[in-house]
Amino acid sequence: MSTALDAAKNAYNSALATLNKTESAYEQANTDYLNMLDQSTDGDDTGKYVSINQAGNKKVGQYTAKTTIPYIGAQYILPYNDGYLGTESGSDGLCFVRFDGSLKPLDYMTVKNGGHGGSFGLDGSGNIWSDTLASNGGYQISKFSYQAGKTIDAHNLTALATFPDLIRVNYDQSSNMLGYTRGTKYYVCDPGDIDNPKYSIDLTAIGYDVGSQTWQSQSLSLPYLWWHTGSYSTADPATLGCVNVETNTLQFVKTYDTSTFNMSYPLSEPETVFASGSVIYVGFNNHDSSTAVTYLFTLPVVNASKDLQKYLDTLNAAKSALAKAKSAFNSAKSDYQKYQSTGKSVVKDTREYKNATKDVKSQEKLVASTKKKIAIVTKQYAKATGTKKQALKNQLDVLNKVLKEQSGALTKLKKRAKTAKNKLASVKKKQLTAQKNAERKMLKQEISANITTELAQFGGNKDVVIQPVNPGSKDSYVIIFADEEDITPTATVNSYPVIKGQPLNTITSYGTTQITITGHIQGKPNSLESIKKRWTKLQRWCENMIEVEYSGSVSNTHCLVETATQTHDKDYNNVIPVTVTLDYVNWADSNIKKKKKKTSSGKKNKTAGAGHKKSSKKYITVKAGDTYWKVAQKYNVSVSQLEKWNGWPATKIPVGKKMRYK
Numbered sequence: 001m002s003t004a005l006d007a008a009k010n011a012y013n014s015a016l017a018t019l020n021k022t023e024s025a026y027e028q029a030n031t032d033y034l035n036m037l038d039q040s041t042d043g044d045d046t047g048k049y050v051s052i053n054q055a056g057n058k059k060v061g062q063y064t065a066k067t068t069i070p071y072i073g074a075q076y077i078l079p080y081n082d083g084y085l086g087t088e089s090g091s092d093g094l095c096f097v098r099f100d101g102s103l104k105p106l107d108y109m110t111v112k113n114g115g116h117g118g119s120f121g122l123d124g125s126g127n128i129w130s131d132t133l134a135s136n137g138g139y140q141i142s143k144f145s146y147q148a149g150k151t152i153d154a155h156n157l158t159a160l161a162t163f164p165d166l167i168r169v170n171y172d173q174s175s176n177m178l179g180y181t182r183g184t185k186y187y188v189c190d191p192g193d194i195d196n197p198k199y200s201i202d203l204t205a206i207g208y209d210v211g212s213q214t215w216q217s218q219s220l221s222l223p224y225l226w227w228h229t230g231s232y233s234t235a236d237p238a239t240l241g242c243v244n245v246e247t248n249t250l251q252f253v254k255t256y257d258t259s260t261f262n263m264s265y266p267l268s269e270p271e272t273v274f275a276s277g278s279v280i281y282v283g284f285n286n287h288d289s290s291t292a293v294t295y296l297f298t299l300p301v302v303n304a305s306k307d308l309q310k311y312l313d314t315l316n317a318a319k320s321a322l323a324k325a326k327s328a329f330n331s332a333k334s335d336y337q338k339y340q341s342t343g344k345s346v347v348k349d350t351r352e353y354k355n356a357t358k359d360v361k362s363q364e365k366l367v368a369s370t371k372k373k374i375a376i377v378t379k380q381y382a383k384a385t386g387t388k389k390q391a392l393k394n395q396l397d398v399l400n401k402v403l404k405e406q407s408g409a410l411t412k413l414k415k416r417a418k419t420a421k422n423k424l425a426s427v428k429k430k431q432l433t434a435q436k437n438a439e440r441k442m443l444k445q446e447i448s449a450n451i452t453t454e455l456a457q458f459g460g461n462k463d464v465v466i467q468p469v470n471p472g473s474k475d476s477y478v479i480i481f482a483d484e485e486d487i488t489p490t491a492t493v494n495s496y497p498v499i500k501g502q503p504l505n506t507i508t509s510y511g512t513t514q515i516t517i518t519g520h521i522q523g524k525p526n527s528l529e530s531i532k533k534r535w536t537k538l539q540r541w542c543e544n545m546i547e548v549e550y551s552g553s554v555s556n557t558h559c560l561v562e563t564a565t566q567t568h569d570k571d572y573n574n575v576i577p578v579t580v581t582l583d584y585v586n587w588a589d590s591n592i593k594k595k596k597k598k599t600s601s602g603k604k605n606k607t608a609g610a611g612h613k614k615s616s617k618k619y620i621t622v623k624a625g626d627t628y629w630k631v632a633q634k635y636n637v638s639v640s641q642l643e644k645w646n647g648w649p650a651t652k653i654p655v656g657k658k659m660r661y662k
Helices: 002-039 306-383 386-458 528-543 628-635 639-646
Strands: 048-052 058-064 076-080 083-089 094-099 105-112 120-122 128-133 139-144 151-153 161-163 167-172 177-182 185-189 199-202 215-221 224-229 239-244 249-255 267-276 279-287 292-305 463-468 478-493 508-522 548-551 555-566 575-584 619-621 658-660
Touching: 002 306, 048 239, 048 249, 076 120, 076 267, 076 279, 094 128, 128 167, 139 167, 167 215, 177 215, 215 267, 224 267, 239 267, 267 292, 306 386, 386 463, 463 528, 478 528, 508 528, 528 555, 528 575, 628 639, 639 658
Parallel strands: 105 151, 120 167
Antiparallel strands: 048 292, 058 292, 076 083, 083 094, 094 105, 120 128, 128 139, 139 161, 167 177, 177 185, 185 199, 215 224, 224 239, 239 249, 267 279, 279 292, 463 478, 463 548, 478 508, 508 575, 548 555, 555 575, 619 658
16 A cells, blocks of 8 residues: 555656646746737737637636526526526526526526527617517517516517528627528628628638537627537537628637636537627536536637737647646545545544454453353252242342343444444455556556657657557557558448348448558667567457557547557568557447246236337427437436437437437
8 A cells, every 4th residue: 555655646746746837837828928918019900800818718607507497508698787698498488597697597587489599689778689489480580678587479579580490699789780690691780671681601601511510609799700619529629710790701710628617527518609898708518417517708809910829829728738737636636635545544444443343342251241140040049949039030130131231232332343344344445446546547647658758759640559448567558650540330231132121220230340550560779579579469469359449540448459460571670560450349238137036926917919018218309409418407318318219419410300208
């Protein structure tokens, strides 16, 4: 234990030193940026453009979403009076929720047939401008006031404009202009003349990819249109963009480094984007598999030269590095404290167990002594007569009473000793588990450092790293400097004749994805023996079916080495040409089930006929704006289970289709 504790202490000190170094780098980057900002020439717009400073993010507030309507996760939030107004999907329609200044829900109103709620606007009189469902099945732009605790029906509202397809509405108070998306276009118009847009812009022309990006929300602040895209997926990351709609000039498109925002969970869906003066509000729904948290931040809006952007990018990178250093430090600190506290708990619980065992033995001696006295008096009582017999009987009664009390006390002491023993065993188990986890964690960190050093020495553009999922030593890895990486999904097709009309999926099956790497294992000059050891590791992993991690042009943490061959076309002194084939694998749980014990009641159980078997599956019809997350919260089922049942990507759930939720 002392060795592992020393290692944890060293890791803590190393992480602390790195944290101090990155803090200094961040402070310097911040100073350089501020100095450059002060040097910007006021009044000269030549070469200037709009940007944002991610490093300057400030949290407005957060709240933990609930499973009950209306507090399940905000779609869009705007400043409203002294607090905020946001939208949420409710069971009876679209909810408009009023928050205080720290994002605490105060009250709400419900708009039946209220539409998506992905964005809305507020005019100078406080009226809400929003898309709602039209009575003819399309969409309309509606205007109404916020009414706490009330329910209104959008079908009873005056349609300011109607559309056959989905729209999202904004309102810019500073210019008194209305904006809305329709398809892949954005239109800007006078609120009194919606049918004749003043400006329009094709979103696909400024980089929006309909096939791979999820459009979430937008905000109009003439001459600029701001937008959010992204989903709960690393393939569609949270991204912020801005374009000048008057000149059709793209200002920027930036993917967030959400680690700098210090949110609770790694998955974040971008929602709110709202420009207001010198800041822009950005909101995220952040969650794991069971808990969701809505966050709202402000980011400084920067109007500066492109030279200043370089300093801003350096500052953002420094803040990202600082966030990662803090995370590593907190992890190392936590491990170190666990070792210290666990060691103290073991000492304390060992002492308690020894004392409890000692008390049990002492009490057992008392019980044995009393039983011995009872045996002696019982013999005397059997031989005695008259008054002596009565005296001995009284003595026996007293002794039996004492024995009963002593036995009761012994039972309690044994129970206490058993509890102390179990507690000690549990603490020791935790200590052993923590030690193994920490040792494995430190081993992986050491392996990562060795890989980084080796790549820096020999690295190329196509480096492939293969290492066991459960490494045995700091050298448990092989780097292949790849010339080619061939990634091939496979399928098995039956080559025998089949009956005409037989379903295709009965004769074909999807196979594993294979990766073939052609390249070489490299080392220092005249280091062939050490390189051969790497090659031997690959062969051993192949022969023993060791689960490995693969990192190259793509990555996968579950692979097996199917084949590993080397080329002997000439003599080499510091490389071995190799070809390695890996298979992606997914370890399945055993499908062997324990047989249930049959209980016989003397009567045979009736078996329902196949034609009378009732299905337990249940479905809903997908509406615009429905997501796996909303359905999961409403019907108490996990997002992953919904994805498994229905098979649609989270970003491409088809409206009008049946979604299984049970």
